[in-house]
Amino acid sequence: xxxxxxxxxxxxxxxxxxxxxxxxLMRVKKERQKEIQQIEALRKELKQQLAEKESxxxxxxxxxxxxxxxxxxIVTKYKKxxxxxxxxxxxxxxxxxxxxxxxxxxxxxxMEQKLSDLVDKRVAEDDLCERIKDSLNxxxxxxxxxxxxxxxxxxxxxxxxxxLQSQRAALALEAEPELLQIYDRLLSNKKDRVVVSLExxxxxxxHIALTAQHENxxxxxxxxxxxxxxxxxxxxxxxxxxxxxxTVTRRRxxxxxxx
Numbered sequence: 001x002x003x004x005x006x007x008x009x010x011x012x013x014x015x016x017x018x019x020x021x022x023x024x025l026m027r028v029k030k031e032r033q034k035e036i037q038q039i040e041a042l043r044k045e046l047k048q049q050l051a052e053k054e055s056x057x058x059x060x061x062x063x064x065x066x067x068x069x070x071x072x073x074i075v076t077k078y079k080k081x082x083x084x085x086x087x088x089x090x091x092x093x094x095x096x097x098x099x100x101x102x103x104x105x106x107x108x109x110x111m112e113q114k115l116s117d118l119v120d121k122r123v124a125e126d127d128l129c130e131r132i133k134d135s136l137n138x139x140x141x142x143x144x145x146x147x148x149x150x151x152x153x154x155x156x157x158x159x160x161x162x163x164l165q166s167q168r169a170a171l172a173l174e175a176e177p178e179l180l181q182i183y184d185r186l187l188s189n190k191k192d193r194v195v196v197s198l199e200x201x202x203x204x205x206x207h208i209a210l211t212a213q214h215e216n217x218x219x220x221x222x223x224x225x226x227x228x229x230x231x232x233x234x235x236x237x238x239x240x241x242x243x244x245x246x247t248v249t250r251r252r253x254x255x256x257x258x259x
Contacts, residue, residue: 005221008176009195009235012183015175016195018168019187022161029157032150039143046136053129060122067115071108078104179224186231195233206230 078101085097172180186194196205198218203210208229217225218234225234 005224008179009233011171011175012179012195012233013235015168015171015180015183016187016193018164018171020193022164022168023191025157025161025164029154029161032153032157036147036150039139039147043136043139043143046132046139050129050132050136053125053132057122057125057129060118060125064115064118064122067111067118071111071115074104074108074111078108182224183233186233190230190232193232195235196227197237198234199237203227203230203232203234205232 081097081101085094088094088097183194198215201210201215206227206229218236227234
């Protein structure tokens with residue numbers, strides 16, 4: 001492989017390693033942000049449940065008040081009929097008042113039963129409302145700690161990301177412009193490694209076997225060779241990323257021709 005292209009690919013591989021670290025960091029950051037969104041969604045759902053339950057209890061209380069007023073009206077009417085009956089002399093009028101009083105009593109019994117059902121329902125709803133409040137309070141207390149931990153984690157991720165970007169920018173200045181442009185375009189499309197080795201005549205990116213002629217072109221190394229299936233740039237095994245912490249020396253920029 002020609003030394004100029006080999007050196008250019010080595011530098012791009014170093015850039016790629018930094019990009020992969022930044023991509024992994026962004027994925028972790030998105031996962032952590034998603035955790036915060038889930039916490040907020042849970043709180044929102046509990047608050048909505050609480051609001052709905054309090055609204056239901058308010059409606060029940062209104063219904064209870066209506067039934068209590070109706071029962072009071074029936075009791076008042078019954079007492080009035082009872083008072084009138086004591087002054088009635090005629091048997092037919094007495095019987096008519098008795099029948100009306102019996103009707104009032106039946107209405108009162110029905111109303112009281114409905115009122116009792118509503119009171120039982122309010123007790124059950126009050127109990128459920130209290131449980132929702134307890135869940136909301138517990139959720140807010142526990143989620144506050146978790147949110148702080150997640151926010152701290154995101155802060156560290158951002159700091160590491162800025163450091164990687166700084167290193168990446170320094171390496172990019174050393175890279176061959178045309179090759180870097182090609183690499184950036186491929187990376188933007190795939191969000192994954194785009195400069196990969198050819199192993200056993202197989203692309204280590206898409207894992208599809210290639211021809212002997214393709215392998216020979218990669219071995220020769222006079223031009224950039226792209227995978228005919230996934231468009232990744234292939235390099236021969238001898239070209240490996242510089243280990244972490246190694247110092248990258250300045251290289252002369254040379255124009256890279258593509259196959």
